[in-house]
Each structure stands twice: as C-alpha cells, then as structure tokens.
Amino acid sequence: MQDTIEHQRDQHFDMLIVGAGLSGIGAAYYLQTRCPTKTFAVLEAREESGGTWDLFRYPGVRSDSDMYTLGYSFRPWRHEKAITDGPSILQYIRDTAEEHGIDRKIRFxxxxxxxxxxxSDAQWTIVAEVGPEKQALRYTCSFLYICCGYYDYGEGYLPGWPGMNRFNGPIVHPQHWPGNLDYEGRRVVIIGSGATAVTLAPAMAATAAHVTVLQRSPTYVVSLPAQDAVANWLHRWLPERLSHGLARWKNVLVSMFFYNLARVSPERMRQQITKAVQQELGPDYDVGRHFTPTYNPWDQRLCLIPDADLFQAIRSGTVSIVTDDIEAFTETGLQLRSGEELTADIIVTAAGLKVKLLGGMVITVDDVPVNPSKTLLYKGMMFSDIPNLACAIGYTNASWTLKCELTSAYVCRLLNYMDHNGYAWCVPRRRDDVVEEPAIPLTSGYIQRAAAILPKQGSRRPWRLYQNYALDMAALRFGRVADGTLEFGPPGCDRRMA
Incomplete structure (x- = not known):
C-alpha cells in the first residue's frame, strides 16, 4: 500500500467531506452555497448515499424525530406524515443531493x-481504500469535515448470550437484515427495549404469528401522531418555506420545553408518561414492570412511537412484552432467569449499536497519533489541538439535523473568516483549567460502552455542550469566531500543532 501511495499523484480540494448521509449532504449544500469558490468532494465508504437510512432495512424502519426538524431547513418536507418511514427519508436525502448537484460530487x-x-503544508493528506481490492488512493485538502456519524456500520452490538449456537432457527441483527427473511405466521422474539425494538414489534406483528419483546429493563415510550396537524394546517394556508419554518420552530420549542421539564421535574414527567401508557393499555396492564424505568426521563433517550402503534399491537394480542434476563438460548427459544421459557422460530437481537468515532480512521498531527478520547470538544464540532477539522455531531435530545446544520453553517463562516484574514489554519487550544465531563450525558448502554473512546466536554463554553438549539444558534451564528480559544495562523507557518 505504501508504494502505491508514494507514487500516486495527489488530488487537492479545499474541503473533503467524509460521509454522504443526512449530515454530509447538508454540509455539501452549505459549503457550495456559502463558500461558492471552494472546491470539495464527498468521500462515501458505501456504494450508495443515504448513510443510516440506506444501511437499515428492517421492517418498519422510520424516524424517531419529526421530519420538520430531521429534514433540512433549506428543503421543506412536503409529505403529510411528520414521523415517516425510512425509504421516504432516504429518497428525500437523495432528491436533495440531486436537486443541488451534490450527487455529482460524491465518490462512492x-x-x-x-x-x-x-x-508545514497546512493541509491534510487523506488515505482511502477504494473498491473490493481496497486500492489505496490519496487526496489532500485544506479542511476536513467528518459527517459519518458515530455508529459502526460494519457491525452492531451483540452481547454474546450462552448457547446461541444451540438455537435451531435464524438469529438476526437489525443492522444486517436479510432481504429474504420470511416471518409470516412464525413466532418472533425481539431482544431489546430501544427504538429499534419498538419499531420492529408492530411492523412484524402485522404478519407474524406472534411477536414477543424481551427486555432486561424498560424504556420510556411516548406516542405522538404520525401527522402533525398544526404543520399540515400551516402548509394549506401559507407559502411553503414560511409554513415549513414555522412548523420547524414549533417542534423545536415544544421538544425543548418537554426536555427541560424532564430535567427540572423528572418525577412529574415520569408520572405523565406512565399515566399515558396506562390509559393506552388499560388499568390491568402492569405498566410499572414493563414501561417504568428505574432512571429519570432523558437520562436515556425516550422511544417515540407513531399513532400508538405498539400499544395497539399489545392490546390486540399480537405483541407481548416480557421483562426478564436471558439465562441461555435453547434449541427452541430462550430460557429466562425467572424459569420461564420463550418459544421462538426467529430471534431478533435488537440489543443495541456500537459506536465508532470518526468512521474509525486513524488521525495523525505532525507525526503524532491523536487519541480523540484525550481531547475536548470545541463548540460540539472541533477537537482540541486538531487543526482544520470539524465533525458533525447531532443532538441526543432532539433531531440530529438541527445541530448538524448549525455546525455546517458555522464551518462556512469560519472558512470565510480565515480567507478574509489570510489564515491557512485554525485550531482550538485548551488554555486554562477546564473540568472534563462526558461529552454525551446519557446512561444508555451504547454510550457507556464507548466511554473510553469518546472525547470529553468541558465545564464551560466554548467546551460545553448545551444540547440546546437556541443557545447553540446564538453562539454559532452570532458569537465571535476569534473568541480567544481558536488559534489562527498564516500559510507557510511551520508551527507544530501537537
């Protein structure tokens, strides 16, 4: 590989965007709109665009955020359903890329x-493996923007329960859903309690003989209408962009209100959520056991279901919830710690995802390897002591796209500021004592398992992540670029960064 790299002529871009999913396409739009003289390309590891929405193909896959906030602010969502299916989201992303000519910039x-x-060169050298032969190609760029999320696309999380090889039927992970899996008239057990499990259960129950959701512990589940009545009314009476903007801000403010209420009055929020579930499932259903977690709301993400579809399936008897631990797999299903046995023809392991930071790439600054877990996040997008690099990281308590759009707009603002002042590089510097804290303040299993590889946040701005769209908008749109934390330098300045 090294010989191939050394003898290959580099291709240079002002910016390289890594990832052609929701955030990568948005980043490309902002760059070509706000920095029209910049050259760029989008490097995508897969053979198709769409990222997460191309990867996941399991039954019922959908958003758990409304499309007025998950969608782009610059391209209104035109469908009646605000909580919609994965294929519709994928088509929306690809239509956006085609409409703005971004699809021609993607290198699959x-x-x-x-x-x-x-x-010394004030630039990045990027090495990419291309095609089945993994040919090594090299590019250079002045600024690197990573938009590939933080999930491992190669494999999902699998705890490895005892006796898995004994089970006679198929064991399927939602991340690698086989297109030919036939579950009609069959008994299905879904292991998990998160967004994937509550999405799969009612979708599979439509044709399966029965679906059992086996969870070790409950998750807060909230039902919302799939159609946003207010947004649809606005679309009927107002111009498209105005109605889209009003619907977007309405949903932003509502989600901020309920999140803040959960943090300030967690017991009140817990009671409201469990009361709503009890009303859906009836007075005799054991909501305390199956739908009341031991943690407070928003210590982990809430699960959103459209039109109470999961509750309807439970009421109809096609879906059951079991809260217990797995003792072992058997030939015919699962032996539980309580002594109960679950019979299954198919087992779906919706037990979680794995985190892979920066797409798994190795980063080196001036011959020194960088460990991202030793860095602080600057404004939720850059890493301390890593120059000319930004990363699109969305919110955990709201739509992913909201923060990614703010990040992309800020990166363009930063690039224009550097051009205006003759700077070739910028780097966030940690100059004083800042107390380190976890970057993502959730107790979810996938976050806790990744704690050793994730960067940290600081105790105060600009190292603090507020998970608040209004505060971030104020800081990123109107705050000073030269804030005393970002250090800038001219071209040809051989100051070592590491």
Whole structure:
C-alpha cells in the first residue's frame, strides 16, 4: 500500500467531506452555497448515499424525530406524515443531493482509513481504500469535515448470550437484515427495549404469528401522531418555506420545553408518561414492570412511537412484552432467569449499536497519533489541538439535523473568516483549567460502552455542550469566531500543532 501511495499523484480540494448521509449532504449544500469558490468532494465508504437510512432495512424502519426538524431547513418536507418511514427519508436525502448537484460530487466506495496533518503544508493528506481490492488512493485538502456519524456500520452490538449456537432457527441483527427473511405466521422474539425494538414489534406483528419483546429493563415510550396537524394546517394556508419554518420552530420549542421539564421535574414527567401508557393499555396492564424505568426521563433517550402503534399491537394480542434476563438460548427459544421459557422460530437481537468515532480512521498531527478520547470538544464540532477539522455531531435530545446544520453553517463562516484574514489554519487550544465531563450525558448502554473512546466536554463554553438549539444558534451564528480559544495562523507557518 505504501508504494502505491508514494507514487500516486495527489488530488487537492479545499474541503473533503467524509460521509454522504443526512449530515454530509447538508454540509455539501452549505459549503457550495456559502463558500461558492471552494472546491470539495464527498468521500462515501458505501456504494450508495443515504448513510443510516440506506444501511437499515428492517421492517418498519422510520424516524424517531419529526421530519420538520430531521429534514433540512433549506428543503421543506412536503409529505403529510411528520414521523415517516425510512425509504421516504432516504429518497428525500437523495432528491436533495440531486436537486443541488451534490450527487455529482460524491465518490462512492471510498473508505477513509487515515488522515495526516502537516503544519508545514497546512493541509491534510487523506488515505482511502477504494473498491473490493481496497486500492489505496490519496487526496489532500485544506479542511476536513467528518459527517459519518458515530455508529459502526460494519457491525452492531451483540452481547454474546450462552448457547446461541444451540438455537435451531435464524438469529438476526437489525443492522444486517436479510432481504429474504420470511416471518409470516412464525413466532418472533425481539431482544431489546430501544427504538429499534419498538419499531420492529408492530411492523412484524402485522404478519407474524406472534411477536414477543424481551427486555432486561424498560424504556420510556411516548406516542405522538404520525401527522402533525398544526404543520399540515400551516402548509394549506401559507407559502411553503414560511409554513415549513414555522412548523420547524414549533417542534423545536415544544421538544425543548418537554426536555427541560424532564430535567427540572423528572418525577412529574415520569408520572405523565406512565399515566399515558396506562390509559393506552388499560388499568390491568402492569405498566410499572414493563414501561417504568428505574432512571429519570432523558437520562436515556425516550422511544417515540407513531399513532400508538405498539400499544395497539399489545392490546390486540399480537405483541407481548416480557421483562426478564436471558439465562441461555435453547434449541427452541430462550430460557429466562425467572424459569420461564420463550418459544421462538426467529430471534431478533435488537440489543443495541456500537459506536465508532470518526468512521474509525486513524488521525495523525505532525507525526503524532491523536487519541480523540484525550481531547475536548470545541463548540460540539472541533477537537482540541486538531487543526482544520470539524465533525458533525447531532443532538441526543432532539433531531440530529438541527445541530448538524448549525455546525455546517458555522464551518462556512469560519472558512470565510480565515480567507478574509489570510489564515491557512485554525485550531482550538485548551488554555486554562477546564473540568472534563462526558461529552454525551446519557446512561444508555451504547454510550457507556464507548466511554473510553469518546472525547470529553468541558465545564464551560466554548467546551460545553448545551444540547440546546437556541443557545447553540446564538453562539454559532452570532458569537465571535476569534473568541480567544481558536488559534489562527498564516500559510507557510511551520508551527507544530501537537
């Protein structure tokens, strides 16, 4: 590989965007709109665009955020359903890319494996493996923008329960759903309690003989209408962009209100959520056991279901919830710690996802390997002591796209500021004592398992992540670029970064 790299002529861009999913397409739109003279390309590891929405193909896959906030602010969502299915979201992303000519900038099958910064050149050298043969290609760029999320697309999380090889039927992970899986008239057990499990259960129950959701512990589940009546009314009476903007802000403010209420009055929020579930399932259903977690609301993400579809399936008898631990797999299903046995023809392991930061690439700054877990996040998008690099990281308590759009707009603002002042590089510097805290303040299993590889946040701005769209908008749109934390330098300045 090294010989191939050394003898290959580099292709240079002002910016390389890694990832052609929801955030990557949005980043490309902002760059070509607000920095029209910049050259760029989008490097996508897969052979198709869409990211998460192309990867996941399991039954019923859908958003758990409304499309007025998950969608782009610059391209109104035109469908009646605000909580919609995965294929519709995928088509929306691809239509956006085609409409703005971004699809012609995407280089598919390019998996970035290494990024090397040189202070003397003030640029990144990117090494990508291309195609089945994993041919090594090299690019250079002045600024690197990573938009590939933080999930491992290669594999999902699998705890590895005892006796899995004994089970006679198929064991399926939602991340690798086989297109030919036939579950009609069959008994299905879904292991998990998160968003994937509550999505799969009612979708599979439509044709399966019965679906059992086996959870070790409950999750808060909230039902909302799939159609946003207010948004649809606005669309009938107002111009498209105005109605989309009003619907977007309405949903932003509502979600902020309920999140803040949950943090200030967790017991009140807990009671409201469980009361709503009890009303759906009836007075005799054991909501305390199956739908009342031991943690407070928003210590982990809430699960959103459209039109109470999961509750309807439970009431109809096609879905059951079992709260217990797995003792072992058997030939015919699962042996539980309580002594109960669950019979299954198919077992779905919706037990969680794995986190992979920066797409798994190795980063080096001036010949020194960088460990992202030792860095602080600057404004939720850049890493301390890593120059000319930004990362699109969305909210955990609201739509992913809200923060990613703010990030993309800020990156363009930063690039224009550097051009205006003759700077070639910028880097966030940690100059004083800042107390380190976890970057993502959730107790969810996938976050806790990844704690050792995730960067940290600081105790105060600009190192603090507020998970608040209004505060971030104020800071990123109107705050000073030269804030005393970002350090800038001219071209040809060989100051070592590491």
């Amino acid at each position: 099958g390019h998996r970035v494996i290494r990024s090397v910064w040189s202070s």
